[in-house]
Structures are given as structure tokens and as C-alpha cells.
Amino acid sequence: MQLQIRLLGTVELSVDGRIATPGPAKRRAVLAGLALEANHPVSLARLTGMVWTEEPPASAVANLRSHAAALRRVLGDRLIARPNAYELNLGPDELDITEFQRLAGEGRGLLVGGEPDAAADPLRAALDCWRGGQAGDGLPRGTALDNRWASLDEQRLQVFEELTEARLAVGEHRPLLSEVRRHLAAHPLRERAWGQLMLALYRCGEVPAALTAYRDAHATLQEQLGIDPGEDLARLHRAVLDRSPDLAHVPQATPIVVAAAVPVTPAAVRVPRELPADLVTFVGRTPEVADVVAAVTGATPAAVVVSGPAGSGKSALAVRAAHAVAADFPEGQVFVDLGYQATVTADEVLARVLRALGVPAAEVPASVDERAGWVRSRIAGHRLLLVVDGVTGAEQVRPLIPAGPGPALIVVGQRQLRSLDGVRRVALGPVGAVGARALVAAFSGADRLxxxxxxxxxxxxxxAGSVLALRITGARLASRPDLSVAALVDQLRDRRDRLDLLVYEDQSVRSSLALGVAALRSGDELIGRLLKLLGESPDAPALPERTAARLGVSAQRARHALEELVDAHLAQRTDPGGYRLPALVRDYAAELAGPPALLAAHPLTGWRVDPVAA
Known part of the structure; x- marks a missing residue:
């Protein structure tokens, strides 16, 4: 069966080339929610939030099952019933969003790489994936899917402006004028597009019209937002007034970035370029990268929290997204790694950012409030990207949330930091089987697998879907051409040795888990005792009442500690009302529950004492 699901516009379903009617709006919302999370189970609770705009009715679950049954008559075995969840299996070419993001990424890469002519075709093809209207057109609004639709709509605007940039770079000035004007009529707050219109007019010899466009942009921003145009647009305005030769079109292989048409960087201002190198062996996670990119280049505040289990590839994903948008932040990229140390305070983070922005250490204010004010003053209105990795608490990064357009913030941590207001969130789960095989193959070779x-x-x-574990096993196979996959599997089957084998050079699943546990323990001493208790029977679900009795605390206190583990991706909820440890966390907890002598017997752990008692 060949499926085509189209969500970029009105929701549409095609089966073997024939249009199928998904049914009423709520059934279409179920289909859309499952398609957006394709190849991953979606719980009934999450589906409920995707379908109903307000408090769901008492019959919500029954209605969802009815909608799923109707969809299964069309989708067949592609729609799989899981325990309290459903999963829709789709190929990479069966969802228009996947194709749109693939083409957009291809075009963006060519544009950044100095090939604007080649970039135009995939960018046009990406826009052709849209069938008018907004993403998810016709579905209920006010649901949990709203942020996904807004993100896709923002990505569409970005692709249009990237295509405009490519066409400007190859000299297509006059044909662009009407298209950019229509774009601005629908989206009048897009400063990048105003700059593109000004540049196109200037290159067509219409200098007065270019100056008028700047006045229109200024008036629009003042009227609707109460702000002046940013420095990039003001700089372009000055260049038009001066008839700067830098604005003339010169055929070349490198793209012309309108936002920096006349770069002026005072010698005294440091432009930080602190992003770590992008991983070559980065596999999958395309939708999540696109969500992060959309979050930091979209609406204010441009801030996103990337969360997920230890070893899920959060940092690598954040770095990849940061590199993808680096050209949008020409005034610098600051990278701060807190190392999952809960003792790192907000004032230390602020001081680190100020130093990266060129403030001498001796001049950094002593007061945390003053430091926060200095940071806000220095980043306001500037195209500056901040990436903070290893965050354990919202208080560490709250002062860095952008207060207006210009800067952007990417936060990486195991927890979703729900108390941060107005930020978008991208949560990573275990990597799927296809991506897992591809990641191991990138190290060991596909033929070997x-x-x-x-x-x-x-x-x-x-x-168990751990990116870190997969990278380590791939590296182990690559370092041992004589080691068969079956032999490595036989070694890994023994839980007592598993974490010892999941170590390679400076990478360790145990160390990664230990960091997350230590961060939680610093805020709640019960966490260490709880994990040791769960490690005594790591495969059994934990019930709050029974756990509370064994720990000598109230059921409410035990439930709070268990929920802390869930928030840090160290435990999962089960029905009815229980909690279970994920696979590799079970191995770690079992070690914690063992005697210190057993821990010391492992030659590769690095532990010589009980890490919970220490």
C-alpha cells in the first residue's frame, strides 16, 4: 500500500494514488497527529490534546478509538494499536512535511555553501509542497498541534526568503518585486523581506522607491510593535542613501546575505564563534532539527528547550541546528556548557556570556541583577545566538530568554524546564530501529551489519534507542574488524557487564547517566535512595504506595520523587499508576543497588565507591 498524507494546507489522504476521505475534523486531527509522530507510538492522552481544544469530554478515549477504527479501515496494518497508544507507520516519502523539510535543507545547504543558482530549484520544490493556506488547514485550532502548525508556517516563510536571497544573488531583481511585495502584504513584520525588497528596488535603479520601502517598514514596525527597524535594516538604509557600491550586483559563487549587505563590525566589539564542530555521523532527527531551527528563527521569544534522556543526542542535535542557522546570526554564536552541574548558578552563566561578548572579567558586575541587565542590553536587537548545554534547572537560564526580536536561545538538558514561560520545547525520544542501524553502520560499515x-x-x-550506546557499539566494531556482531551481542546480553562494554575512550553510558542522577540528587536527597531501591528489582514496576512504605516516607513524597525521575527521563509511567525504569537505566540502578565490592570489581567503570552513598 502506497500512502500520501498531505498536511501542508488542507489535510488530504491518498491511498495507492486515489484520494480517500479521512472523515470529520476530529478524525482528520487524529490522522494529522499520528502522521506528525510517524513511526512512534502516540499515547491516548497526547492524542486527546491534539484533538480537543478545551476540556475533553468524558467519552474522549472512546471517541479516539472509534476514529482510529475508522482510519484503520483505510490505512490497514499501517495503523498499529499499542497499549493505550497508536502508531502510524510511514515511509520517508509518504508525508509532505518530510519532503518539504528535506528539500528546504538541501537548498539551504547549497545557499550557505555558495551555490545560489543550484539552491533555487530545491527551494522552489519545497514551496511547491504547499497547497495554499496554512499547515493543518481545516483542523481544530487551540489544540496541542498549534505549535507544530505555527512552526511549519514559519518554515515556509523562511524558505520563501531563502529563495529570494538565492535569486537576488544571481541577479533576478525585477521579477522578484511583485512577489516580495505580496509576501510583505501578508507578513508585514518580516524585516528580512523588507531588506530584500529594498535591495531589489535599488538594483533596478529605483532608489527613491527603496527609501520609501524603508519608511514603510519603519512605520509598520512602529505602529504594530512599537519598535524601530533593527540594525541590519538601518545599515542597509544608510547604504542606499550613500549609494554604496557594495549593494551592486556582482555575479559570484557566494550568496549575498541581505541582512549583512554592508557589514560594519567595530574593532572593539568581539564577534564570538564558539559553536563546537558539527558531527559528521549525525543520523536522522530531521523533524526535530527543523523544529529547533523554526523556534530560533521565528516568533519572539526565539527560545527553545531541547530535552531528552541521557545519551539521546541532545547536544549534537542542538549544535547541528545552531550551525544550520549560524548565517542568520552574523553577530555571533556563544556556547556555554554547564556540564549538568546543578551548582552552577545564573550569575556564573551571565558572567560567562558577558566575557564571550567582550566584557573584561574585571568589569563584570558583582550583582546578578546587574549582570542580567548588561546581557539584555548587549543582545537586544542583535542577531546573536546563545546555546547553553548541560542545564539542570530553569533558574540557570531564565535571565537569558530574549526580551525582543534579534537574539535567540537554545537550551539543552534532560528536563523540559516547564517553568520557563513562552519557550518552545523539542523532546527527543529513543532513536528508532532504522536510524539506530544507520548510526552503527556509519561507524562499522553497512555490509558488516x-x-x-x-x-x-x-x-x-x-x-535501547540510546544514541550514545549506538555510537559506542559502532566504534567498538570499527576498532575490532575481527569481532562479529553476534559476539558483541553475546557480551552485551549480560546485564552485569553491559555498562562496562558501553564505554569507548572518553564516551560512557554510565558516566552520562551518573551526571543526570547527580543533578537530581542535589535537589532531592530521596532520589539516590529511590534509585537504589528500584535497582533491587529493576524489571518490576514501582507503585508509589509500596515504594513510600519501603522508603519510610509519605506516598505523596514518593510520587513526587518518581515524577522527578520521569521529568529527567530516568523513569516512565506505566498503567495502572506505576513507574518503570528504561532499559539502560535499569542496568545502572542495579549497579547502585549492588554491594560496593561488586562495583569495584568492574575494571572499566571508574567507580571505586558507591556513587549514591558518596
């Missing part, structure tokens, strides 16, 4: 399909499937299962 194809030769042992059953052992490869078991290896992927034992790594």
Missing part, C-alpha cells in the same frame, strides 16, 4: 541481520537487530534492541 547486512551479513548478520539477526544479531544487528538484537544489538539495536540492547542499545
Amino acid at each position: 547486512k551479513a548478520e541481520p539477526a544479531a544487528t537487530a538484537e544489538l539495536v534492541r540492547l542499545c
